[in-house]
Amino acid sequence: MQTDTMTKPIQKRAIATREKLLAAAKALIEQDSFEHLRVEDVVGAAGVAKGTFFAHFKDKDALLEQIIGARLAGFNEAMAQSPVPENIAEMIARMRPLIAFSTSERTVFDVMVRHSGAAASAEIGPIAEQFDAQIALYSRWAASGPFRKDTDPELLGEGISAFLIQAIALTFCALHGQQALEVRLAGYLTAWLLPQS
Amino acid sequence: MQTDTMTKPIQKRAIATREKLLAAAKALIEQDSFEHLRVEDVVGAAGVAKGTFFAHFKDKDALLEQIIGARLAGFNEAMAQSPVPENIAEMIARMRPLIAFSTSERTVFDVMVRHSGAAASAEIGPIAEQFDAQIALYSRWAASGPFRKDTDPELLGEGISAFLIQAIALTFCALHGQQALEVRLAGYLTAWLLPQS
DNA sequence: GAATAAAATTGACCGCGGTCATTTTTTTGT
DNA sequence: ACAAAAAAATGACCGCGGTCAATTTTATTC
Structure with a gap:
């Protein structure tokens, strides 16, 4: 045609x-x-x-997706340019701006999860795109440094993303603040990424 | 007073x-x-x-929370009564009804994540309550069987929950169906629960 | 059992996201 | 340069979640 x-x-x-x-x-x-x-x-x-x-x-969500996707792209770029983390504390430090934005408002997080999976392969949205980019970046991080070598880095990257989301989701529980989030995330990532003792 | x-x-x-x-x-x-x-x-x-x-x-969501929470309670009870899984395939088999319900409609999953974190400690909602119960159950599963012993079972349970959510979220991506979900989840749980080779 | 207070119910009304037939502006063809 | 077609913009309108002052029903007190 x-x-x-x-x-x-x-x-x-x-x-x-x-x-x-x-x-x-x-x-x-x-x-x-x-x-x-x-x-x-x-x-x-x-x-x-x-x-x-x-x-x-298409709807109000599509506007938010554009704006939030652009912000995420900024964080991803900054993370990609900073040196590869050599341990989990550094890894979390790299994520700090992304975490701050994701926890800044309930609405932001809701939109993010709602669009984190792509709607379709052809018409992939900007947020899903940035999630993919993030996972690729995490995979690169996991592939170097003192992390476990028995598992596909791609899989490790997906896990980092899953744990990040879980930790953020629990933040909106009134009890847990930003401080608790990083401690919690550190616990997840230690168990996920480090060779078993 | x-x-x-x-x-x-x-x-x-x-x-x-x-x-x-x-x-x-x-x-x-x-x-x-x-x-x-x-x-x-x-x-x-x-x-x-x-x-x-x-x-x-309080609002429409509160009604959905009641209904969905009740369904989740049913699945949890069934899982709690069935024998403890001895490997990852069995674990996923136990989760199958829960997975089927969670993926049956986008709306269901959205409501679930929106309420998965408690709103407050005093006023914990029925969905958050069932998530807690689920994690407790997963912790018990992780504590027995051929799974890693170097990590707190509670932490392992939280990880299982996080991976389950991640796997379900990716289902709503048009490409991946229910079949792919279980394969994907098996990959996550193998890397998360099994002793490193 | 009448009077009074509290709880439960009502439905007209509002806010806001989203639609669509119509109108205005730009492009294209000759 | 003009007419026809396509693209863009318009605003009255609708659907549906949620509110609230007013009304009806139930419990309480003497």
Whole structure:
């Protein structure tokens, strides 16, 4: 029928509008929070009609996915550029910004888990993409350093991700704070990554 | 001020209404699905006004939490009564009904993760309660059988839970089916529970 | 058993996400 | 340069979760 790149012509006006919506949303989130973000406020700040929003984003979640995915990409890049951790404490130190963001708001974490698995192979979302990138990075970390060598690094990477999510999820339990999170995560990763004694 | 049991008198009419709401909701879910459940349909089937619903349940999620929590309790009981698994294949076989339910609908899984961490220690919800019970059960499983002895069983139990959630989450990725889930979970649990070779 | 207080129920109403037929703007063909 | 087609934007409208002042039912007191 048609090639991939010519499926639908897009006018520059449209991408400008999309940028306005994203910028307005980011500003509102910075002023207040993800939780209190309203589509009506976004379109108001962007100076467009409500219907326009949904011509650019399938739903409100799709907007949040873009914004949160971009943030995750930033953390991933920083982690990828910092030196490979030589022990578990260093590993957790590298993750600290990511953890801080993930625990900053319940809404953020909810959106993240909701989109962590890809919807489909062809149409993989930005958050799922960053989760994949994270696992690849963790796999590289696990493959070097003083960690166990009896298991496929890819599998170890997936495990690190699973434990990170588990530790974060328990944070939203009123009892456990950020301090407890790192201690807990250290316990998981020690048992998961270190050779058995 | 007052004892725990006398904080507020409850009439039997009220608990009857609550039962009607729960029964109506369960029937509607059985006929259709969790996803399509509407509060208006529930109150219609129960023969009460909309406001009554929210006098009995904080929000729609609270109703789902009750129903899903009860289902989880059933699975937990069955698992607790069946013999302790002697290897990972048996362990996964024990989990099969729980897995089937958790993957039956996206909505079910979403509600589960959303409530898996307790909201507060005093006011622990039914789903969080069942997660705790599950982890306790997994800990007992991990403590016996051919599994690693170098790590606190409680920690191993938490890990089993984390891997189960991770495996289920990846199921909702279009590519991976139920078959792939069990294979994936077996890989996680082998690396997590077995002594390193 | 009438009066009073408390508990339970009611339904009109609101907030907000999402839809869609219609209108406005841009591109394309000749 | 004009007309026809495609793309983008519009805003009235809907669905559904959730609220609350008002009403009805039940328990209590004399």
